[in-house]
Amino acid sequence: MTDIANLRHSAVEIFEAGVAAADPYAAVTAALTDDPVKGTPLVLAIGKAARRMAEAALAQYPRARAIVVTNYENAVPLAGATVLAAGHPVPDENGANAAAAVMDALSALTGDDTVLALISGGGSALLPAPVDGVSLADKAAVNRALLASGADITQMNMVRQQLSRLKGGGLLRMAAPAKVRALILSDVMGDDLRVIASGPTVAPIGTRATAKALLQDKGVWDALPAPVRLHLNRADDTDRALPEAENILIGSNPISVAAMKQAAPDATVHSRALEGDVAEAAAEIIATCTGKGTTLFGGETTVLIKGTGLGGRNQELALRVALAAKDAGWTGDWVFLSGGTDGRDGPTDAAGGLVDHTTVTRLSDAGIDPVAVLADNDSYHALKAVGDLLMTGATGTNVADLQVLIRR
Structure with missing residues (x-):
């Protein structure tokens, strides 16, 4: 398994620990x-x-x-x-x-x-x-x-x-x-x-x-x-x-965040819940995760729908973080997962998104403009095209959303 595949696997395992606690x-x-x-x-x-x-x-x-x-x-x-x-x-x-x-x-x-x-x-x-x-x-x-x-x-x-x-x-x-x-x-x-x-x-x-x-x-x-x-x-x-x-x-969501911390003892738990518009939440994540390590989040963001595409708040947050990390000049390997603990993000069959430092490049190689995608609120189809949807199926629980960011 490659280094990035290992990081993606670790992010999913941490997320699953949070879901299990609910x-x-x-x-x-x-x-x-x-x-x-x-x-x-x-x-x-x-x-x-x-x-x-x-x-x-x-x-x-x-x-x-x-x-x-x-x-x-x-x-x-x-x-x-x-x-x-x-x-x-x-x-x-x-x-x-x-x-x-x-x-x-x-x-x-x-x-x-x-x-x-x-x-x-x-x-x-x-x-x-x-x-x-x-x-x-x-x-x-x-x-x-x-x-x-x-x-x-x-x-x-x-x-x-x-x-x-x-x-x-x-x-x-x-x-x-x-x-x-x-x-x-x-x-x-x-x-x-x-x-x-x-x-x-x-x-x-x-x-x-x-x-x-x-x-x-x-x-x-x-x-x-x-x-x-x-x-x-x-x-x-x-x-x-x-x-x-x-x-x-x-x-509750804090109980699940605490369970993620147990699964990743060296991780840092973000000091407050992620709430409000997804664009603001993405900026907060980038500003918080300035160095190497694992950071855990919980919360529930919102999306102002202006386009006609398909997606959900977690998919859009993941795509926005991928773009913002590129704009911030992040180097090295990193992954970011944002998922709904119920296994469903908005009107889609995905729980959220799982992106990494190659996501924006892979989108470009596939002829997809992520900025245009976000303007049309069509994060689902973009992430699906590059294999970056988080698919868990229905979990039988619901304590809002969990996020994991790992930088190496």
Whole structure:
């Protein structure tokens, strides 16, 4: 194996250690062992890690009724559970049907019942339950507009909560008077429980007024469907107290970054999460990694879509780092990996990108202009052409993104 092949292999191994630390089965098992739920709960598992989380819960409560709502890639049958597949990142009709099944189950509960809610990233899009007057197509249009606007996950979920019957504490309200215990796997920086899967068991982030203001600030308000604008123009509800719930964080991005550090003890962990626009994140990486060694990152960037190409934030970040390293005059061997822990980056089948000091040259040899590619947001096809996509398949978990840079 060549030196660069060894470096690429090492970067993947470090990344995989971070993904393994976010194993939902182990996290749920530990939480239920330490503090078990009394009786036989209704298990509602929602998100990209829902299937594995439900599997762990059913090992503890084999007689429980379980509903699992997850993305198509992770929708594997599970004995004892109803597994429902839905669209992500844009909600679809299957997601609406799954939301209806969840609401039907909640509506039958009494004060003697307990809900074990297993929540992970992706739940916002997977479980669409639009408010009255807003259609699924309307919600999908809002999602697409937010994704293209460069809105971060907190901003996106703040808007989603105001258009949903289940988000922003909606599930908790529907479950009343039953008791609710939620085990939560975080895919957001700072682990704000209101943001993860749009907070079905916690209070909302904002109000209709703040959602409208954000959409106006992002320049997408006037293009939104009329029913959405009508709903967000209504006065906010002020008299809806939220029932109590027990919300427990069981996994997060910092835990996975720490696991990468264990796999690479000599590495340096970047002092803060990578967030914001991918171009700014790439510049931060280049400015940070000025010498030889391994540097580890975690976070979740955003992309402002201006072109018509295909890609995701991790693929674009990887390509931008490759270009920026060349512009900075980096010498010697280096590799950079940026990947989503769920195994899927944007609307693609790749987890992200894995580039090295030869990437820009190989693109040029293939007749591909990386600057033009980035202008068209077409990082997927460029990286695919030179074999620099990170392909992991669905991982069954989701704790945002991880990055590894190695310089020799």
